[in-house]
Amino acid sequence: MKLVIVGHVDHGKSTLVGRLMADTDSLPTGKLDFVKDICDQQGKTFEFAFLLDALEEEQEQGITIDTSQIFFKTKKRPYVIIDAPGHKEFLKNMVTGAANAEAALLLIDAYEGVQEQSRRHGYLLRLLGMKQVAVVVNKMDLVKHDPEVFYKIKSEYTNFLESMGVTAREYIPVSAKLGENIAHRSENMTWYQGPTVLEMLDQFEDKLPEVNLPFRLPLQDVYKFDERRILAGRVESGTAKIGDEVIFAPSNKKGIIKSIEAWSVENKPQTIEASQSVGITLTEQIFVERGNIATLASDPPIVTTTFDANVFWMGKKHLQRGESYLIKLTTQNVECEVLRFNKAIDASTLETLPDQDFIAKNDVAELTLRTRQPIALDLFTSIPETGRFVLVDDYDVCGGGIITGFTPLSEIDRYRDEARYRDSHWIQSAVTPEMRAYRYGHRAAMILITGKSGAGKASLAGKLEEKLFHQNFQSYLLDGRNIKVGLGADMDQEQYFSDGEAVRRFGEVAKLFIDAGHVVISTSNAFNQEDHSNISLLIEPAPIVEVQVTSDKFPKGKPDMILTLDEAAEHESAVQKILDYLKDKKILTGHNYSI
Amino acid sequence: MDHLNELENQSIYILREAYKNFKNLAMLWSIGKDSTVLLWLARKAFFGHCPIPLVHIDTSYKIPKMIEYRDRYAQEWGLNLVVGQNKKALAEGMNHEKGRIVCCEALKTQGLSQVMEQEGYTGLILGIRRDEEGTRAKERYFSPRDKNFEWNFKDQPPELWDQFKTTFAEGTHIRIHPLLHWTELNVWEYIEKEKIPIIDLYFANEEGRRYRSLGCAPCTGSIESKASNVREIIEELKDTTSSERSGRAQDQEDTYAMQKLRARGYM
Numbered sequence: 133m134k135l136v137i138v139g140h141v142d143h144g145k146s147t148l149v150g151r152l153m154a155d156t157d158s159l160p161t162g163k164l165d166f167v168k169d170i171c172d173q174q175g176k177t178f179e180f181a182f183l184l185d186a187l188e189e190e191q192e193q194g195i196t197i198d199t200s201q202i203f204f205k206t207k208k209r210p211y212v213i214i215d216a217p218g219h220k221e222f223l224k225n226m227v228t229g230a231a232n233a234e235a236a237l238l239l240i241d242a243y244e245g246v247q248e249q250s251r252r253h254g255y256l257l258r259l260l261g262m263k264q265v266a267v268v269v270n271k272m273d274l275v276k277h278d279p280e281v282f283y284k285i286k287s288e289y290t291n292f293l294e295s296m297g298v299t300a301r302e303y304i305p306v307s308a309k310l311g312e313n314i315a316h317r318s319e320n321m322t323w324y325q326g327p328t329v330l331e332m333l334d335q336f337e338d339k340l341p342e343v344n345l346p347f348r349l350p351l352q353d354v355y356k357f358d359e360r361r362i363l364a365g366r367v368e369s370g371t372a373k374i375g376d377e378v379i380f381a382p383s384n385k386k387g388i389i390k391s392i393e394a395w396s397v398e399n400k401p402q403t404i405e406a407s408q409s410v411g412i413t414l415t416e417q418i419f420v421e422r423g424n425i426a427t428l429a430s431d432p433p434i435v436t437t438t439f440d441a442n443v444f445w446m447g448k449k450h451l452q453r454g455e456s457y458l459i460k461l462t463t464q465n466v467e468c469e470v471l472r473f474n475k476a477i478d479a480s481t482l483e484t485l486p487d488q489d490f491i492a493k494n495d496v497a498e499l500t501l502r503t504r505q506p507i508a509l510d511l512f513t514s515i516p517e518t519g520r521f522v523l524v525d526d527y528d529v530c531g532g533g534i535i536t537g538f539t540p541l542s543e544i545d546r547y548r549d550e551a552r553y554r555d556s557h558w559i560q561s562a563v564t565p566e567m568r569a570y571r572y573g574h575r576a577a578m579i580l581i582t583g584k585s586g587a588g589k590a591s592l593a594g595k596l597e598e599k600l601f602h603q604n605f606q607s608y609l610l611d612g613r614n615i616k617v618g619l620g621a622d623m624d625q626e627q628y629f630s631d632g633e634a635v636r637r638f639g640e641v642a643k644l645f646i647d648a649g650h651v652v653i654s655t656s657n658a659f660n661q662e663d664h665s666n667i668s669l670l671i672e673p674a675p676i677v678e679v680q681v682t683s684d685k686f687p688k689g690k691p692d693m694i695l696t697l698d699e700a701a702e703h704e705s706a707v708q709k710i711l712d713y714l715k716d717k718k719i720l721t722g723h724n725y726s727i
Numbered sequence: 728m729d730h731l732n733e734l735e736n737q738s739i740y741i742l743r744e745a746y747k748n749f750k751n752l753a754m755l756w757s758i759g760k761d762s763t764v765l766l767w768l769a770r771k772a773f774f775g776h777c778p779i780p781l782v783h784i785d786t787s788y789k790i791p792k793m794i795e796y797r798d799r800y801a802q803e804w805g806l807n808l809v810v811g812q813n814k815k816a817l818a819e820g821m822n823h824e825k826g827r828i829v830c831c832e833a834l835k836t837q838g839l840s841q842v843m844e845q846e847g848y849t850g851l852i853l854g855i856r857r858d859e860e861g862t863r864a865k866e867r868y869f870s871p872r873d874k875n876f877e878w879n880f881k882d883q884p885p886e887l888w889d890q891f892k893t894t895f896a897e898g899t900h901i902r903i904h905p906l907l908h909w910t911e912l913n914v915w916e917y918i919e920k921e922k923i924p925i926i927d928l929y930f931a932n933e934e935g936r937r938y939r940s941l942g943c944a945p946c947t948g949s950i951e952s953k954a955s956n957v958r959e960i961i962e963e964l965k966d967t968t969s970s971e972r973s974g975r976a977q978d979q980e981d982t983y984a985m986q987k988l989r990a991r992g993y994m
Contacts, residue, residue: 202864203858203910212908224884224885225883225885227885227887228867228885228886228887231886231887231888232886232887260887352740352743352744352747353743353746353747355773355774357773357774357775357776357778358774358775358776360774362774364743364772365743366736366740393774394771394774395770395771395774395775396767396770396771396775396921407733407736408732408736409735409736409737409739409740409743409772411774422747446885458894460890517888520888521890522887522888522890524894526894527892527894527895527896528884528892529884529885529886529887529890529892532885532887532888532890
């Protein structure tokens with residue numbers, strides 16, 4: 133079992149850990165003497181805390197600066213203790229420790245009472261989803277083992293935890309230094325009838341994999357090391373088996389599990405379940421990549437761009453509106469921004485910071501985030517693994533959060549429903565997509581040339597259409613303006629562009645060309661990133677290839693290919709590059725002249 | 728699910744994250760039990776393949792059997808093996824008599840640094856474990872090193888919910904530690920379960936001695952033991968209270984030997 137010990141600086145975490153190790157005979161031979169020798173060399177009195185502080189700096193300052201892990205065992209089971217630092221400066225280390233633990237001991241000094249970090253750590257434990265917490269009131273020897281002191285702290289901290297809806301499993305009065313109520317019962321505190329620390333630890337329950345929750349398999353990667361095309365990832369919750377139809381979120385692509393791959397096992401597995409790192413193959417080759425989550429139709433995840441979260445912040449710069457951050461949720465990486473701060477909170481007092489449009493390091497907030505592209509998620513209370521995320525600022529993980537609510541994106545839902553309805557009622561032609569692909573020498577696809585106006589997109593698109601045509605491919609340049617003057621003639625311009633109708637009509641026309649097996653080329657300036665993903669929803673499973681013409685250092689979104697303005701102006705070579713890319717992606721497969 | 732499965736699943740997840748996020752990756756193979764288990768896990772993660780090159784730092788003082796073992800399995804398992812050696816230091820006569828820490832730093836740390844530069848690796852996968860010694864207990868799964876190879880253990884990235892630091896400033900390189908959460912006993916239990924062929928230096932010889940940790944011949948001591956197979960090693964470890972690296976002379980050189988070595992890029 134993985135345990136974390138948290139609490140205010142100097143409340144005795146390292147001493148407790150040292151004591152636990154010594155009292156369970158978990159120290160290697162010679163380690164105690166080795167540390168005692170160092171103390172002698174440096175002229176210090178031996179303390180149990182020194183056993184852990186293997187780093188020079190820590191002993192000089194007398195504080196734990198980083199999370200370290202120590203192993204010990206009781207008769208019941210082995211433990212890993214994560215010793216998390218209590219100093220405010222090292223909050224990110226505390227979070228690292230606590231996020232990886234199954235149970236927590238929160239230490240409070242009987243003499244000093246409840247302090248700033250006692251509250252902050254309590255709040256963070258809740259935010260990190262920690263359900264098993266026991267409060268250890270340490271240094272009882274300094275207050276003459278007085279039950280009054282213990283009960284006062286217990287009552288104060290219980291009120292604090294209850295205000296957040298958390299209940300501690302137990303409050304235990306101890307002296308880690310003297311070894312009282314750690315492994316052995318204290319003779320000085322006969323008024324306490326509850327468990328010792330070790331007895332408490334043995335009562336905590338092991339975290340079991342979430343096999344009974346809905347199935348979620350976020351893809352890490354797709355491997356083609358041999359003839360197999362393996363989708364690899366870790367099952368975060370639920371179970372699935374060979375023959376199940378999986379739906380990938382947020383792309384909405386579908387496939388049937390053909391096999392479950394494994395190396396060096398006697399029998400190939402037939403099922404997969406939560407916590408396993410697995411690989412599956414599908415009966416049909418569909419294009420899915422890292423970031424998609426495989427789910428079952430019975431329990432789909434939420435797909436949205438706008439959601440509420442409780443966030444803690446560890447960055448040097450403030451978390452604020454108007455800045456762009458990277459959100460990492462399972463294997464999805466998406467740009468996002470803070471839409472609004474609903475409540476900024478000082479985590480040491482739990483007081484609301486009024487009218488504050490940012491939070492500083494070590495504070496927390498209830499806020500609403502918006503992502504650039506749709507993201508698949510669950511509420512933290514339904515599936516913890518897909519209901520939490522971290523925020524990256526520049527190169528660093530600076531914050532983390534849990535999802536508490538979401539705004540359904542009506543537009544996305546609308547397109548998805550439309551595509552679903554249309555696809556299930558579509559009259560299939562006797563000429564299949566495969567037959568068309570074989571005849572034409574290419575799969576149906578859409579090539580979207582994007583970039584700022586004046587970048588030379590239209591002339592490049594025209595050349596591309598021409599070149600493909602001369603090579604006997606079915607190419608068609610679909611101009612958004614042509615759709616507007618004809619199909620869009622029933623609406624005025626403002627209305628046409630404002631409620632997504634332009635995107636819908638364009639997407640549906642493109643879908644028809646795709647169904648006819650064409651390579652559709654488009655350049656429309658009228659569409660933004662969000663529109664692209666909506667168009668993609670309407671024409672899938674056909675691929676969209678985005679070619680962005682830009683000389684900016686950071687392109688917008690995630691184009692498949694980037695051409696600088698100069699490169700795009702050289703039509704011959706630019707078109708060739710696009711053709712090479714299409715060949716590489718097996719969109720252009722070449723004609724079979726034996727027909 | 729049993730504990731070994733849990734450890735295996737977590738390590739495979741980390742290996743796959745590493746492979747997806749870093750272009751020029753290499754994996755250090757010291758021929759010892761830990762990095763051999765790591766290699767086995769990579770073959771599990773990538774379904775029988777090891778798409779990551781393996782680097783062995785040959786100090787020239789390694790126990791000869793280790794080289795035989797290395798070459799045999801490199802061929803048998805179709806591995807892409809890259810051997811690094813600090814030839815300049817060896818030509819100038821570097822050995823442990825010049826000081827163990829000096830020697831480790833020249834032949835291992837510098838040897839590694841040279842091969843990384845030469846091959847352009849920006850990420851290195853290592854089989855270190857938290858239970859080995861104090862400084863390793865503080866490591867992260869994804870642990871950045873600056874351009875001078877140095878480890879800033881006072882300012883490490885947070886690591887939560889298996890979201891690792893995968894974006895970096897220019898010039899940083901990354902160490903990845905998929906076995907960090909394993910113990911020595913876990914490693915042997917896994918070797919037994921998976922029937923991984925392990926070098927026989929770990930098994931007791933006729934004189935009743937075996938190696939518990941492998942390194943250079945002059946600086947690695949054997950221990951007294953009757954354990955002649957994996958099962959017996961597991962039984963022996965369940966009762967021992969002496970530490971795994973007690974046979975490694977460089978650790979005992981001074982109080983903070985390992986911290987000093989590791990802050991400057993030692994494994």
